[in-house]
Amino acid sequence: MTEQIEQHDVVDVIRAKRDRGELTDAQIDWVVDAYTRGVVADEQMSALAMAILMAGMTRAEIARWTAAMIASGERMDFSSLSRPTSDKHSTGGVGDKITLPLAPLVAVFGVAVPQLSGRGLGHTGGTLDKLESIPGWRADLGNEQMLAQLDEVGAVICAAGASLAPADKKLYALRDVTGTVEAIPLIASSIMSKKIAEGTGALVLDVKVGSGAFMKTREDATELARTMVDLGTDAGVRTVALLTDMSVPLGLTAGNALEVRESLEVLSGGGPRDVVDLTVALADEMTRAAGKDVGRDELRAALADGRAMDVWRRMIAAQGGDPDAALPTAVETETLTAGADGHVEHVDALAVGLAAWRLGAGRARKEDPVQAGAGVELHARPGDPVRRGDPLMTLHTDTPERFARAREALEGGVRISAAAPPTRPVVLDRITAQEA
Ligand code: URA
Numbered sequence: 001m002t003e004q005i006e007q008h009d010v011v012d013v014i015r016a017k018r019d020r021g022e023l024t025d026a027q028i029d030w031v032v033d034a035y036t037r038g039v040v041a042d043e044q045m046s047a048l049a050m051a052i053l054m055a056g057m058t059r060a061e062i063a064r065w066t067a068a069m070i071a072s073g074e075r076m077d078f079s080s081l082s083r084p085t086s087d088k089h090s091t092g093g094v095g096d097k098i099t100l101p102l103a104p105l106v107a108v109f110g111v112a113v114p115q116l117s118g119r120g121l122g123h124t125g126g127t128l129d130k131l132e133s134i135p136g137w138r139a140d141l142g143n144e145q146m147l148a149q150l151d152e153v154g155a156v157i158c159a160a161g162a163s164l165a166p167a168d169k170k171l172y173a174l175r176d177v178t179g180t181v182e183a184i185p186l187i188a189s190s191i192m193s194k195k196i197a198e199g200t201g202a203l204v205l206d207v208k209v210g211s212g213a214f215m216k217t218r219e220d221a222t223e224l225a226r227t228m229v230d231l232g233t234d235a236g237v238r239t240v241a242l243l244t245d246m247s248v249p250l251g252l253t254a255g256n257a258l259e260v261r262e263s264l265e266v267l268s269g270g271g272p273r274d275v276v277d278l279t280v281a282l283a284d285e286m287t288r289a290a291g292k293d294v295g296r297d298e299l300r301a302a303l304a305d306g307r308a309m310d311v312w313r314r315m316i317a318a319q320g321g322d323p324d325a326a327l328p329t330a331v332e333t334e335t336l337t338a339g340a341d342g343h344v345e346h347v348d349a350l351a352v353g354l355a356a357w358r359l360g361a362g363r364a365r366k367e368d369p370v371q372a373g374a375g376v377e378l379h380a381r382p383g384d385p386v387r388r389g390d391p392l393m394t395l396h397t398d399t400p401e402r403f404a405r406a407r408e409a410l411e412g413g414v415r416i417s418a419a420a421p422p423t424r425p426v427v428l429d430r431i432t433a434q435e436a
Contacts, residue, residue: 010034010044017051025064032068036167045171046178053183059230062185066231069193072167076114076143076199081150083112086290087200088282089191091224092124094212094353095249098279099127099157100263101271101303104311105283107154108302111290114150116160116198120362120370123353124212125256128159129362133257133328133372137321153314165193184220188227195232202238202289204282205229209428210247212349218243218428225431233433238289243429244278248382249352250426251275255361255375255396257327267312269304272381274426276303281427330359330373330396334403336410338386343420345382351413352376352393355406359397371398376406383420 013027023031031048034040057065078085086106090096103113117139120126128139139159141149149156162169168190175181195203205228208214209221225241232239251272253262265271266279280299287294302308313323356362360371377394380386392414395406 010040010048014044014047014051017048017055020055022058023061028061028064029068032065032072032167036072036170042174046174046180049171049175049178049180049183049186052185053180057185059227062189062227063231063234065185066189066193066196066235069165069167069171069189070197073165073197074161074163075197076164078112078114078147078150078199078201080147081112083110083150083154084202084290084292085112085114085150085200086202086204086286087114087195087198088204088206088286089195090206091187091191091208091214093208093246093250094124094349094356095251095254095259096124096208097130097251097253097259097263098206098275098282100130100260101266101275101279101308101312102282102286103155103157104267104315105279105299105302105308106286107311107315108307109287109292109294111154111287111292112150113155113286114146114198114200115155115157116164116194117157118160119366123350123357123362125254125259125356125362127157129370130256130259131157131321133260134316134321134323135325137316138319141319149315149318153311153318155311155315156319157315158319160194160198164197168193182214184224184227187214188224188231192228192231192235196235196237200237202286203232204285204289205239205241206278206282207241207243208246209243210245210349212249212353213246222429222431226434229431229433239433240285240289241431242281242285242427243431245424245426245428246349248347248424249349249378250278252378252381253375254352254356255359255373255377256370257329257372258375258377258396260327266303267309269306276300278426279303328372330371330375331398332396332400332403334395334400335391336393336395336407338380338388338390338392338416340416341387342385342416342418344380344384344386344392345415345417345421347378347382348413351410352378354409355395355413358405358409359395359402360399373398383423385420386416
């Protein structure tokens with residue numbers, strides 16, 4: 001009998017959203033909980049997710065949906081730490097290795113960085129996949145170990161445990177196979193339920209916009225950023241978002257060990273300008289949100305003088321990794337060259353991300369293995385002068401039969417023009433809390 005009433009209720013909830021109505025708090029609490037417990041079936045939740053994608057949700061509905069997902073699992077508590085906490089979340093992009101230099105850099109200034117990360121799916125790489133290319137490094141830590149590392153080292157990058165927002169895990173997997181990932185209310189509540197449950201005091205969101213990002217237009221990225229900043233602020237987390245360019249890859253590498261190598265260059269005071277600029281811009285936001293007045297000059301100094309590298313070495317060693325071990329390299333490489341003289345006008349992020357993925361750096365299903373050494377290494381970036389025959393990029397893989405499909409992904413992905421293109425800033429906008 002009870003199950004029959006619940007079946008009836010879920011159809012009412014779906015109809016209400018299908019007809020563009022506002023769901024009540026009770027409906028939201030019930031449907032999220034019932035889905036997590038298996039009382040609401042996958043086909044019913046997929047109908048509701050599609051209705052949400054088509055009809056949207058109000059700010060109050062999104063806040064309640066997020067709270068219901070947080071309530072489905074455990075909340076972490078960092079109140080015993082002697083330092084303030086500040087975290088960063090990126091919506092994902094090609095060559096986005098920023099977490100690697102960023103977490104130790106922020107920790108230099110007495111801010112604890114609890115970075116719960118994921119593995120990559122599709123053309124954007126996962127932070128854990130990158131770090132797992134370091135011999136010995138372990139992603140899985142218990143809560144106690146995580147707290148101890150935050151106290152002793154100040155930064156931890158590890159896998160999110162299964163108990164954090166389990167409703168989201170189930171719903172995200174369903175959205176992935178029902179064409180409903182792109183709903184802004186569902187993306188915002190998915191990301192923010194995990195970040196709020198994680199218990200960070202401050203949060204900086206890096207919302208990517210462009211061909212290599214989830215959000216292809218500035219308008220959609222702004223809406224997603226605003227929605228997430230409002231959710232965090234309403235939940236008592238000091239939250240700010242930067243909108244950043246993902247029409248070109250970040251830095252010169254896309255692929256796990258290749259990106260670790262580039263991060264080490266940044267931690268040694270070098271590295272590509274866009275990676276350094278974004279690392280410093282995000283570190284500036286994270287330290288300010290944690291109440292520390294550090295400033296960009298001092299942050300740059302900590303990259304140049306080895307203080308951030310010292311924290312990196314301790315952070316990697318604390319999780320079993322050998323910071324001095326050689327990183328894996330791919331068995332085979334192939335270099336693509338410029339077809340004309342001129343300037344590189346554009347390098348398309350999605351094309352490079354797809355090529356890296358096809359070379360073996362990413363996975364199609366979450367249980368697939370990744371190749372640590374696979375990926376794409378760029379030799380020229382937009383604005384650089386090139387001559388016909390100059391190397392443009394090197395493809396890396398352990399399985400050379402993958403080269404042809406990677407080259408296909410890159411067709412039309414690099415444009416060369418006579419004149420140098422205008423330089424583009426990496427940070428496009430900054431979004432802060434607004435009144436409810
Ligand atoms: N990342 C998430 O964690 N959830 C989404 O819905 C999209 C990206």
